[in-house]
Amino acid sequence: NAGVTQTPKFQVLKTGQSMTLQCAQDMNHEYMSWYRQDPGMGLRLIHYSVGAGITDQGEVPNGYNVSRSTTEDFPLRLLSAAPSQTSVYFCASILPGNTEAFFGQGTRLTVV
Amino acid sequence: DQQVKQNSPSLSVQEGRISILNCDYTNSMFDYFLWYKKYPAEGPTFLISISSIKDKNEDGRFTVFLNKSAKHLSLHIVPSQPGDSAVYFCAASASGTYKYIFGTGTRLKVLA
Numbered sequence: 326n327a328g329v330t331q332t333p334k335f336q337v338l339k340t341g342q343s344m345t346l347q348c349a350q351d352m353n354h355e356y357m358s359w360y361r362q363d364p365g366m367g368l369r370l371i372h373y374s375v376g377a378g379i380t381d382q383g384e385v386p387n388g389y390n391v392s393r394s395t396t397e398d399f400p401l402r403l404l405s406a407a408p409s410q411t412s413v414y415f416c417a418s419i420l421p422g423n424t425e426a427f428f429g430q431g432t433r434l435t436v437v
Numbered sequence: 438d439q440q441v442k443q444n445s446p447s448l449s450v451q452e453g454r455i456s457i458l459n460c461d462y463t464n465s466m467f468d469y470f471l472w473y474k475k476y477p478a479e480g481p482t483f484l485i486s487i488s489s490i491k492d493k494n495e496d497g498r499f500t501v502f503l504n505k506s507a508k509h510l511s512l513h514i515v516p517s518q519p520g521d522s523a524v525y526f527c528a529a530s531a532s533g534t535y536k537y538i539f540g541t542g543t544r545l546k547v548l549a
Binding site: 360419425431 | 443471483538539
């Protein structure tokens with residue numbers, strides 16, 4: 326059981342480039358989320374989804390897009406990367422019923 | 438505006454003693470609270486949770502206390518072990534939202 330898988334683990338982008346961070350879970354969880362972790366800021370919610378075809382904004386959604394075409398996948402897109410998006414990104418999936426969130430290993434993104 | 442606050446960025450405790458990590462929240466709609474532990478270069482892992490219908494929940498060496506009137510929760514680790522050294526995040530959500538809002542984290546160091 327792989328749990329939550331994020332790819333890539335590391336990425337360096339130039340300002341203005343676009344890319345997609347991949348997240349896949351094999352636990353059949355309906356709910357998935359993206360967070361970013363920055364020093365002194367903790368984990369901040371970017372976007373979340375309560376099921377296939379349904380997404381909503383979190384605390385810091387600007388500069389990011391998401392889609393949820395299947396239960397398993399929840400990709401995060403950076404349309405035009407900025408240095409302020411340098412961060413560690415975590416994807417999480419959640420069982421219904423307000424229980425724990427399961428996190429991936431993270432993607433460390435540097436925008437130069 | 439930070440809805441979940443962990444005011445102590447770091448804490449050092451001797452092995453075998455009690456570690457107490459604190460968390461405050463401002464949103465009265467929050468009714469489910471969780472603690473996560475995070476080691477470097479890994480995703481956060483779930484530790485313990487508590488629903489607002491309870492004021493205490495225990496799991497082995499870990500106990501979470503909730504004071505709803507003060508909008509305060511704490512995590513007690515007894516006895517503390519060197520392997521407990523990590524960053525601890527508290528998180529909160531409101532029923533059915535699955536939007537987990539995290540605090541900024543407390544780095545715990547347990548000294549052998």
